Amino acid sequence: MGMSGHASGEAVVGVTVGMTALAAISVISRLATRVGIVRNPGIDDAFITVALLFSVATTITMILQVKHGMGKHEDTLSKQDQLAQLKPFWASVWVYNLAISCTKFSILFQYLRIFPGKKFRSICYILIGVVFVYSCWTFFSAVFACTPVQYFWKPDIPGGHCLDRFAVWFANAGINIVTDIATGVLPLPVFNSLELAKRQKYALMTVFALGGFTCIVSILRLHSLYVISKATDVSWNNPLAAIWSSVEINTGILCSCLPTLKACVSRYFPRLFTTRFDSRHGIAFNELGRGLSGRGDVVQKSVIRSRVAGSDDYDLHSVGSPPKDHELDDGQIQVVTVLEQEVQEWRESRAETDSTKGLVR
Template sequence: MLDSKDATTSGFSEDFIKASRGDQSSITSIAFVAIAGVFLLLRMFTRGIIVRNIGPEDWTILAAWVCSLGLTICILFEVANGQGHHIETLSAEDLTSLQKALYYSIILYQGALVLNKISILCQYYRIFPGKNIRLAIWIMAGVTGVYGFWSIFGNVSMCTPIPSYWNHTIANSHCMSNTAVWFSNAAINIVTDIAIFLLPMPALKQLQLPKKQKIGLMLVFALGGFVCLTSILRLRALHDVTKSTDLTWENGPIAYWSSVEVNVGIICASLPTLKAFAMKFMPHLLNNSSNAGGATSSNRKTATNMMKSRTKNATVTEIELGNKGYADTDALDPNRIQVVTVVEQDREYASDSNSVNSQQKNITGGRPASRGPDMV
């Protein structure tokens, strides 16, 4: 970057030289990747230690977070080389280093998005056994795979040869239109976000559940709507860049909205997997939720005792809720992940282990119900 003296003699004011959006990018990126990392650790602990059933969706979301961490490092490198400053105040060396970091950050951003989508689709596939929804999941996975290949390959080969992306002195180089590639990727990204967000809703509507519980489940899966919102906000920042000649100044909002988008996706994908963690370490939260709506003190005591019984005993009364209701044989299959509900009998003696076992036999036809893994 030009020093203040050189820049001022070139006609720039001191305020113009010092103006920067870089801190917004660096602080926001660090904060969100750290928060997403905490949720990821809780997810891996829940799936690996509590539920003991780590699946491909967990490893995929871990890979997405690694890409997000790489994106954050690239953003910090961009800020160190002038991102967020006015382009007129930057040296040629700063611009070269900044554009090189930008090149890799775009690839990591696209990789994180695609891996996040694949993780969510794997999660859907594990939860919903219906033939139609699984076919829809496969189709959506194929669309996501094609989109992922294009978005990553398109950005890798943006310029030929590749170094000409950041080194404009290379002769006989050719680059695709940034605007065309960026907006096509952003549009497909938003469309696939909305499709993945809506995909499980028909299956959830068919579940044999009380209305409030069904709405609660739909809200859990609707967390992807936050990702759609951040994608749209990033698209607005992208539009501002295409209308500006001060690219390094306008690129700041794109950088931090990109980080917010991928990390919010990781957080939203991880939240539904933490039910077992909450049941083990924060049962009072679920207890309070189950007693909402004016429950009596006796009911509260019963619910608390039932929760204690769940955490201490290996068997819990559970029923699979498939598209057609209860599937007895499937509920006893430990290799399948099922959407389940807990059936409780609201009596004072419910905390007694013999009473609980008696309830289980009545519900499952004389056989002990399988505890199985958590909902997701």
């Protein structure tokens, strides 16, 4: 692969199919975790499923382009192949944008399941609104890039014209990178305030490092966009942009799914993780993938106290009624069992800590 924007058609098919397969495995595992294990699916799972469908559609459009000569010089292709290649190219632009948008929505709605803080949620909703507006623009600017629409793949239509590809594609890519960075940075202040074990911190660092890789891919893709936006030989210069687009989409899907997969891995590979219990807050550390925000959590605690003075008499007290200390006669034994049950509403600071720990437990 050179920096001209060229790559072989075989490379396009290999990379796009391989990356889409990895994304599909991650989404299927995520759904198995959320639906089959923790039984707590949400709107974020729906969005990532739709993102995968658009990723598959993007891969199909790229395979069709390769079938009609992508990766070869246009002057070596028949007129029929040149025109047949442009129609899936047109479709690939807007299905790519939809895949990217659905992935962002999935990540942001996953944040809403995890972090209950009012300030955080307000910022998250604002970012969702920004992504929604951006998504609408990228979709319509791709579908109606030319007037009439058919002019994109039939450039011989009289009076047809198109938007400036360079301006539109680079504006869209720039906004995409900014929203990627904003999405990745948004939860960092919450993580910084947590008291996490090293293992948990390393897991979070891994997830966010891969999220950063998605941003890097988006930036690297800019060069291929520049080449294709200025190219007169689209067939020859489009493959590298196609490859980077597929890597970007599917890396985003993979990163979105990572925080939800530990429960699935723990079930089939139990030796990889130990199961611990947070006695202070009643949260099992193997309960991964559940959104904890906005819910009451039942915390059960058992406290056994005993005082020995010499006999076998037992003084049992009812639940919720802690006993008062009594003077014991010589020769008596008092065993006091206190069972307490409380319904604890998650407050912002405590819930943020416990819910976020659920990402990596």
